Amino acid sequence: MQIDWQQLRDLANAAMKKAYAPYSNFPVGAAALTTTGELVSGCNVENASYGLGLCAECSLVSELTMKQAGKLVAFTCVDKNGNLLMPCGRCRQLLFEHSADDMVLETASGIKTIAEVLPDAFGPQDLDR
Ligand code: THU
Numbered sequence: 001m002q003i004d005w006q007q008l009r010d011l012a013n014a015a016m017k018k019a020y021a022p023y024s025n026f027p028v029g030a031a032a033l034t035t036t037g038e039l040v041s042g043c044n045v046e047n048a049s050y051g052l053g054l055c056a057e058c059s060l061v062s063e064l065t066m067k068q069a070g071k072l073v074a075f076t077c078v079d080k081n082g083n084l085l086m087p088c089g090r091c092r093q094l095l096f097e098h099s100a101d102d103m104v105l106e107t108a109s110g111i112k113t114i115a116e117v118l119p120d121a122f123g124p125q126d127l128d129r
Pocket of ligand 1: 021024026027028043044045046053054055056057086087088091
């Protein structure tokens with residue numbers, strides 16, 4: 001599948017502008033291409049009860065699920081300046097659960113596979129053993 005990284009970055013930046021991040025002042029936007037060819041995106045949504053804040057990846061995965069848009073093929077994430085961001089550890093796990101084989105992520109250190117950013121991942125397969 002052809003990946004238009006510029007299109008994904010544009011979508012991530014548009015999502016970032018919708019972020020609700022009054023506590024950290026660190027708006028984040030994420031976007032992904034899925035196996036159905038659809039695009040999904042998300043922004044962080046914080047809370048006065050600080051620990052309850054949702055990362056941008058959470059709303060992205062929620063849109064993926066609501067759209068029934070398959071698995072994640074390619075993913076990008078940006079900060080308020082449009083600079084690429086690595087997903088936090090928790091969100092790598094979240095993305096892994098919904099990743100297509102060989103899902104790729106655009107990072108500051110280049111294109112990486114999901115296995116590279118979350119090696120030896122715990123996943124659904126472990127629950128079957
Ligand atoms: N954040 C994300 O949305 N995704 C990440 O992968 C890294 C961190 C958010 C959480 C919080 O609202 C803000 O960035 C500062 O940590």
